[in-house]
Amino acid sequence: MNNDALVAALGMDAVAAVHGYRQQVISEADRRGLRLVSEALSDVVRLSTEIYTVVDPIDIRLAVLPCRGRGDLADPMLRWDPAHGWSLSYRGEHSPRDHYAGTQAAPLDLVPTAAEVVAWAISVLDGHAVGHRAPSHGLDLDDDPAAIRRLLGLIDPHRRTTSDQAAFSPTT
DSSP states (O other): OOHHHHHHHHTHHHHHHHHHHHHHHHHHHHHTTOEEEEOOSSEEEEOSSSOEEEEOTTOEEEEEEOOTTOTTOOOEEEEEETTTEEEEEETTOSSOSEESSOTTOOGGGGSOOHHHHHHHHHHHHTTSOOOBSSOOOSOOGGGOHHHHHHHHTTSOGGGOOOHHHHHHSOOO
């Protein structure tokens, strides 16, 4: 499921759910002593001298900052998108090194809990675990209602769309 399909299916709730997801992962990381900061949500980002990418509001991009006791962190980036779930790379790398959901993943693996994401990222950063080298392909969140419910459950109640907003949002 790509970003456009997620927005078409869920309307503005998709953006609110991703925002809530981002905030929960940042909070969980902070609770565990890892500092994450959100990168630009909707921008054109230069990855190298020749490669540009568009960052969509449905994507999550979190930079891991150096923190007390973790001077070994060398600019890792945590990324999430609805087509592949979570991945870990380093600044300047075009392709992620590790993916949470691999080729045999289920739709629910695209939306792990904040605690699962942070535990996985810390394990990979510490070298105790390795993520999947290849991302999931052809996996859709909407293939499993539990995955969609989990994502929608991340919406901050104050950010839910009103009936007026829903009437004007793209839903098919």
